[in-house]
Amino acid sequence: MSPVKQALISLLAFATIGTSHAAAPIKLGMIEGLSGPFANAGSAVVRNIQLAIENVNARGGVKLPDGAHPLVLTTYDNKQGVEESLIGLRQMADQHVGFILQGNSSAVAAALIDGIDKHNQRTPGQRMLFLNYSAVDPALTNDKCSFWHFRFDANADMRMHALTEVIKGDTGAKRVYLIGQDYSFGQQLARSARAQLAKKRPDIVITGDELHPIGKIKDFTPYIAKIKASGADTVITGNWGNDLTLLVKAAKEGGLNAKFYTFYGNGLGAPAAIGEAGVGRVRAVAEWHPNTGQGMKTSASDDFYRAFRKRYPAPEDDYVHLRMHLMVDMLVSAIEKAKTTEAAAVAKAMEGARFRNGFHEATMRADDHQLLQPLYVSTMRKVADGSVRFDNEGSGYGFKTERYLSLAETTLPTSCRMRRPD
Template identity: 60%
Template sequence: MGLLAGMSAAVAAAPAEPIRLALIEGLSGPFGNAGEAVFRNLQFTVERVNARGGVKLPGGARPLALLRLDSKGNTEEALSLLRSAIDQGARFILQGNSSATAAALIDALNKHNEREPQRRVLFLNYSAVDPSLTNERCSFWHFRFDAHADMRLNALTDVMRADTRLKKAYLIGQDYSFGQQVVRRAREMIAAKRPDIEIVGEELHPMGRVKDFLPYATKIRASGAQAVVTGNWGNDLTLLVKAVRDLGLNVKFYTFYGNALGVPATLGDAGVGTVLAVSEWHFNVGDAGSDAMVGAFRRRFPNPQEDYLHARMQLMVEMAVAAMEKARSTEAVPVARALEGLSFQGAAVGVPHSGLMRAEDHQLIQPLYVSGMDRAGAGGPKWDVEGSGYGFRTVRRFDGPLTALPSRCTMTRP
């Protein structure tokens, strides 16, 4: 009886099987810093979920486990890692730092989930913002938690419209689906909202391969542009703004990602009043929840170079947890149905952000902020970025319903 009792106790004490989330991202290569920054965000929120007991399911609470899979920024490698992640038991794939890779993963998951219904997988997208991913290429298995490029541009160009001094703009982007979309749609939106603004340059450059942006900066100078509109991210953005700064140009940058990954420190005082970024949230929103989350993140990652925090990534994991608990399952179909139409207030779990997952196209509808760079402290923003001494203050906030754009999705559901 003693042996049996001991065996029963051992079984009872066995840890619960974790729910595996597989991050497939470029964690090395030219955009490795951006991939590592995403990993820290996801690690932070996974740890917070587990600290409060994990995901509450009928068989008992289960922890989350985050798998790191380095695609090296290569789409073929990402597709190979997708197969590896599924074989390791992951039923949630997380990716975002390339819309081209996201499109390939969506196509692969559509085929996999039809071929192997017993091992279906969901794709949670935190930053691949090509609009087609929730329009023409929408999929029941894919959910996007970032505002897509047209939604972000709509906010940026609304702010541009109000700048009556702006007469000349230069458009530049990375030469792949997302960068092409930003340049094309920026031209169209500016023409519709401010036809008096002249587009004095339009440029696409190789993604992740340009080491010296001085030739591009020289073209911007020669054009007489007062503003640059770009969707560039990672080192392609940092090197671009550095080249423009080195020429001493007084231009405004309207960016998607100018509030992180070295850009504020690179620009210094030259960025004050000239660099704007559009995001779902920023450090200096000013509420107690935001201050608490920034403080907690900095305690977890005290190195200023690791100071990259985005509320949408926290919200993504928390909404997936809420959907699992609502569905009482970790299976793809019931979790997807629970996510559809889910309205989530993150404040209840320490995330100062909220959103509605639109059922028709699986696009998260959420507030957007356009913020401008300023010196931190002494009347400026409370929190700086990456120890740079510069932070961002709100220029304009757009409520969630104001950010929504019509969808062209025709979704096939199981």
């Protein structure tokens, strides 16, 4: 379904509720790669944000002193490019979009932070906020932090901290190969992995440290051959989208007998690509996964997942990001608390805000606008074995929690020295 049709559905759902008078919609503008090698990742974002918007509109929209306002989503395909993203930002500004959403590239996120900072200085009467759901380079909330930027995903150091907490107790991990995409995120991930392994497992040998062009490799067979030749028993990767799917597919075809510690190995085709070879070997880290409800006293997690699957029943659409739903809910709460959509007032209302539902909690740290939340490290399992209830994307393989890290355990310090508006 096209973004235009999705927006119309959202507005029609809002219209059926009935309001005392027509209130102007609050525009959310997503700048993301919706074509090319990472189109599947961008489409997954659209589905999640659109459902979150529909849920808000179904309960009456955003309540302000002048009435209830529906949320609407507009999208711009940046083709995963920085310059194209800045063109999209200018178009969003021309359309008076107050809230910019993006995440699938830390390089793009850094450019948007700079672009929005400059826009807000030039046009104080039409300031914008940047809500980041996935760009995890730690610099974005450290030396590049901005009052106008909020991150709703754990940063790369936090995610790596969770993975290395598991590796610390993995006695089978002795020789580790690092492989990632050659841009700011991938470079930082490699530095973080080296530093954290040196501290937690100084006995581990780093057998390789490889960066490859992002979105350009069609066959990872030569890289898998290097990993095998290095004698690595463990691979750490932050690859996402097609770069991850093709990497694990090549690993399966090349008979690489190694464990994979990944940031994003639980979706976008990766479980099906690696299949049986990944059972007990592929791990992923996330703020939530569909099987976190197992063992819980409440059905809230299962209810959330089932509602998503009801809205998007196609197996290929099964990639749920809790943080995107959380992001929309926190934005709505901040707007309602501020009683305005003015960017500075909403930003101040979001600082220190708390989120809690029946299965997740989070806090927006005021110092750097980094969301603090628990993380799960989960391991790939076969649904037929009975160890997990829900699979990923109809693959027959799902993920089971191996390690839960509380909000306190995932919180890391920040070096942000934020400049605040007068």
